[in-house]
Amino acid sequence: MLESFLQFTFSGLTVGAVYALVALGFTIIYNASDVVNFAQGEFVMIGGMSTVFLRQDGLPLAAAAALAIVLTTVIGILLDKLAIARAKRASVLSLVIITIGASIFLRGAAQLVFDKQLHRLPAFAGEDPLTLMGATILPQSLLVLAGAAAIFVGLWLFFNRSRTGKAVLATANNRLAARLVGVDTAFIMALSFGLSAAIGATAGVLITPLTLTSYDVGLMLALKGFAAAMLGGLGNPFGALVGGLAIGLIEAFGAGYVSSEYKDASAFLVILLILFLMPRGLFGKKTVERV
Amino acid sequence: MLSIKGLRSAYGRIEALHGVDLEVEEGQIVTLVGGNGAGKTTLLRCVSGVQPVTGGSLSFKGTDITGARSHARVAMGISHSPEGRQVFTDLSVEDNLMLGAYLRRDREIRADLKSIFAMFPILEEKRALLAGGLSGGQQQMLAIGRALMARPSLLLLDEPSMGLAPLLVTQILQAVKSLRDRGVTVFLVEQNANAALAIADRGYVLETGKVSLSGPARALMENVAVREAYLGI
Numbered sequence: 001m002l003e004s005f006l007q008f009t010f011s012g013l014t015v016g017a018v019y020a021l022v023a024l025g026f027t028i029i030y031n032a033s034d035v036v037n038f039a040q041g042e043f044v045m046i047g048g049m050s051t052v053f054l055r056q057d058g059l060p061l062a063a064a065a066a067l068a069i070v071l072t073t074v075i076g077i078l079l080d081k082l083a084i085a086r087a088k089r090a091s092v093l094s095l096v097i098i099t100i101g102a103s104i105f106l107r108g109a110a111q112l113v114f115d116k117q118l119h120r121l122p123a124f125a126g127e128d129p130l131t132l133m134g135a136t137i138l139p140q141s142l143l144v145l146a147g148a149a150a151i152f153v154g155l156w157l158f159f160n161r162s163r164t165g166k167a168v169l170a171t172a173n174n175r176l177a178a179r180l181v182g183v184d185t186a187f188i189m190a191l192s193f194g195l196s197a198a199i200g201a202t203a204g205v206l207i208t209p210l211t212l213t214s215y216d217v218g219l220m221l222a223l224k225g226f227a228a229a230m231l232g233g234l235g236n237p238f239g240a241l242v243g244g245l246a247i248g249l250i251e252a253f254g255a256g257y258v259s260s261e262y263k264d265a266s267a268f269l270v271i272l273l274i275l276f277l278m279p280r281g282l283f284g285k286k287t288v289e290r291v
Numbered sequence: 292m293l294s295i296k297g298l299r300s301a302y303g304r305i306e307a308l309h310g311v312d313l314e315v316e317e318g319q320i321v322t323l324v325g326g327n328g329a330g331k332t333t334l335l336r337c338v339s340g341v342q343p344v345t346g347g348s349l350s351f352k353g354t355d356i357t358g359a360r361s362h363a364r365v366a367m368g369i370s371h372s373p374e375g376r377q378v379f380t381d382l383s384v385e386d387n388l389m390l391g392a393y394l395r396r397d398r399e400i401r402a403d404l405k406s407i408f409a410m411f412p413i414l415e416e417k418r419a420l421l422a423g424g425l426s427g428g429q430q431q432m433l434a435i436g437r438a439l440m441a442r443p444s445l446l447l448l449d450e451p452s453m454g455l456a457p458l459l460v461t462q463i464l465q466a467v468k469s470l471r472d473r474g475v476t477v478f479l480v481e482q483n484a485n486a487a488l489a490i491a492d493r494g495y496v497l498e499t500g501k502v503s504l505s506g507p508a509r510a511l512m513e514n515v516a517v518r519e520a521y522l523g524i
Contacts (some may be wrong), residue, residue: 163393170379170390177377178343181437182365182394 016248022225047201076197
């Protein structure tokens with residue numbers, strides 16, 4: 001009883017950490033541009049797939065992973081520079097549709113550049129599971145959790161302690177005022193896309209040893225990450241973390257105690273409930289502003 | 292210091308400025324008065340580079356800046372406190388002020404923060420609070436303080452007295468005067484023409500996108516047309 005509860009908790013937290021990272025990617029781009037970037041899942045896919053293929057080409061795992069993250073970051077910046085920044089005067093809705101187009105394009109390109117097979121990576125720290133009070137946890141799961149924690153702490157420091165991080169927050173809050181104090185908002189946009197892509201790719205690298213990867217894993221990850229971001233309150237990094245872990249746990253317990261047939265349905269059920277009952281999510285912004 | 296020649300700007304197909312010529316001399320307060328919709332705010336936005344220019348040219352300290360991006364102009368010493376305040380509502384008062392110094396790399400930023408707090412003590416009292424929770428007048432002080440944190444040589448002030456109690460208006464205009472005395476050139480846009488001309492060295496009257504009158508501030512205050520149209524006398 002306790003063992004299976006712990007087991008579901010471990011697997012829920014592991015997959016939830018990945019959803020949280022995808023949700024964090026949504027959050028960063030949404031804050032900088034008001035755009036929900038539906039190509040966020042593709043960043044995760046490109047991170048995982050590039051690592052697999054670079055490793056097949058003979059690179060050591062660590063180098064392949066690092067190069068894959070850099071490559072994905074470049075793709076994220078190109079998405080901004082070639083598609084989003086060029087459509088300057090377009091409405092937010094048009095920009096969101098552009099990201100959907102970019103997501104389809106990247107998925108198609110991945111089929112051509114890579115292939116249509118499922119791929120796996122070896123676990124980074126061995127395959128022997130650790131046992132904790134009767135439940136087992138893979139070292140890779142711990143790496144996923146540690147990686148997600150490190151990224152969240154790093155970003156918190158970036159936004160709260162660095163000048164550039166403050167400039168991102170300022171741009172998100174009031175773009176005109178940011179330009180007037182001398183922030184290069186075009187650079188901040190590119191930075192946000194690059195950062196989101198890097199985070200997505202890192203999630204892809206970390207999770208691939210556990211879940212396998214292929215050219216089309218991005219779609220489902222994006223939808224679940226989006227559910228997580230909505231649950232936490234779109235635009236709030238802390239909400240992304242809580243939302244991601246919650247979606248992971250809901251999915252794991254749903255699969256464990258109800259039926260694994262409906263594993264994917266639980267995330268969508270959450271989206272629907274959020275949209276109907278609390279469209280601002282758990283930690284969404286309540287606008288308090290005096291005029 | 293700032294020289295504007297034949298400046299045109301448009302919102303879509305509607306032209307708001309139809310060829311404006313204007314000079315701001317170093318060390319002066321130059322004010323631009325005019326009614327609602329005359330194009331005063333548009334003109335300031337063209338100077339700071341957040342409004343596209345469709346014709347004419349701008350030069351600052353002898354350099355053509357017509358095509359320069361807004362952050363480059365801040366780096367050159369132009370700082371703009373915009374209409375409607377536009378503070379960073381989700382950030383603290385202190386963060387707002389520190390962002391004013393975003394492009395500065397010198398060691399005197401903290402000292403300047405202190406001098407802003409000396410000028411507007413209420414901001415020091417509320418330094419840790421979110422700017423969105425400040426009253427209108429306090430946000431106005433914050434917007435001016437943020438613009439000053441850039442250590443500008445040219446300060447653009449758009450309607451600093453809008454919506455403020457008379458006592459605060461006096462306080463803010465006194466602050467503007469003391470800035471000029473410290474060597475900051477000020478380009479002041481005001482609906483409150485009386486108060487603006489009283490502290491200015493030179494004035495321009497903008498009417499539907501064109502300069503209709505200009506001259507020493509004192510002369511404008513005595514001009515019959517100006518008195519009737521803008522001073523309500």
